[in-house]
Structures are given as structure tokens and as C-alpha cells.
Amino acid sequence: QKEVEQDPGPLSVPEGAIVSLNCTYSNSAFQYFMWYRQYSRKGPELLMYTYSSGNKEDGRFTAQVDKSSKYISLFIRDSQPSDSATYLCAMVGPNTGNQFYFGTGTSLTVIP
Amino acid sequence: DAGVIQSPRHEVTEMGQEVTLRCKPISGHNSLFWYRQTMMRGLELLIYFNNNVPIDDSGMPEDRFSAKMPNASFSTLKIQPSEPRDSAVYFCASSVRGPYEQYFGPGTRLTVT
Secondary structure (H helix, E strand, C coil): CCCEEECCCCEEEECCCCEEEEEEECCCCCCEEEEEEECCCCCCEEEEEEECCEEEEECCEEEEEECCCCEEEEEECCCCHHHCEEEEEEEECCCCCCCEEECCCEEEEEEC | CCCCEEECCEEEECCCCCEEEEEECCCCCCEEEEEEEECCCEEEEEEEEECCEEEECCCCCCCCEEEEEEECCEEEEEECCCCHHHCEEEEEEEECCHHHCCEECCCEEEEEC
8 A cells, every 4th residue: 555645537627616636645644744745847846835734814715634533634715727747745743763754746737 | 046957968878888967956955865767667766875874775776876975065866887778757855844835846857778
């Protein structure tokens, strides 16, 4: 079983839609959860990170962590064509021996 | 502020040749990471330095790969000899707050023919 599972998509939505991107994980020691956005032929860009459970909001983006279900989500409200990119989740924990893991990424296209 | 700088941006080489990729982390960052990204395998961590010391190199695929960080502002990833299966985009990232807030460079696209 992979440490982090992420549906690769592709996901295609109309402009203005609410987008939900998700990852599941197997290691309950993970405590930091990150979301990166990667445009084509660019390096990943950190969107936001959360510590432990709960929600974190930044503009149109909301990150949600459910540690009981080992499930994290990134919601994008009022999606824009400029949100078209690949979104990668990542996670790390204090007891994972400096190991941290990236999901394989979900490709998102927002259609004008 | 300048971000992570990588060079070259593109590299095309023949099998068997030595390849050296370079990275300059963001000033003040004390952690540096090398990754390889392919369509098949996604983003893979190769090696992780903290304060110029290699912390975890378990992701380095084999002895053909080596990485150095002689000082806080420079790191290299060397492949010798290169093979076609090494073709990928190689990213360098740096951080001041550990692995949970990494800033990536633009990557080096390596093609080995």
C-alpha cells in the first residue's frame, strides 16, 4: 500500500465551479499536510499547509484534514481558468524519520 | 527576492556521459532537497540536506548518482554515467522550516539519448 494515494484525474470543471481534490494516507504519524500547485513545465508551488486536523482557508482555497479518516481535501471556490494545473498533496510527520511523501498529483482543467 | 535557481534548464546528452545539475537555494534556507519527476513515477525525493549535511539519501537510485552541498548556497547532483532511463525533470527545493514548506526551483529537463 502506498503511503499517499491521490486520484490522478484528469478533472475537468466549468469556470465558477467548486472543486474538491483529495488524498488518502496510511501512516497515522503524519502531522503536516501540504498542497502544491504545479503548472505545466514549472516547479511545484506551495499553496498552503496545515498542522494536525482542522481547516485552513486562504482566499478561494480551503484545506481540510480529517485524521480519523486519514483523508485530506483541498477545496477551490469560484474556480478560474488560471487554476488549471496539477495539484499535489504532501505530508510529513515527526516520527517518520524525516520521511515525507508526495501524492502523484491530480490534473485539473477549468473550462471558461 | 530570488527563488531557487537551477542550471542548466535543459540538458541533452548521450548515454554514458557525465551530467552535472546545479542548484542555488534561497538565501537563508538551511534545507535542500533534490527530486526527480517523471510521468510514470511522479515526484521522487532523491536526497535531502540539512545544514549542508546529507540527512537522507535513500532515494538515490544507484551509485551512478551523487550529490554534494559544499556550502549553504550551492549544491550539485551528478549522474555518471548517464542512461536513457535517467531522462526526467530534476527539481531542487529549499526550506527554512523543514520539509513542510519547500520552495521549488524551475527544474532541469534532462534528456539522455
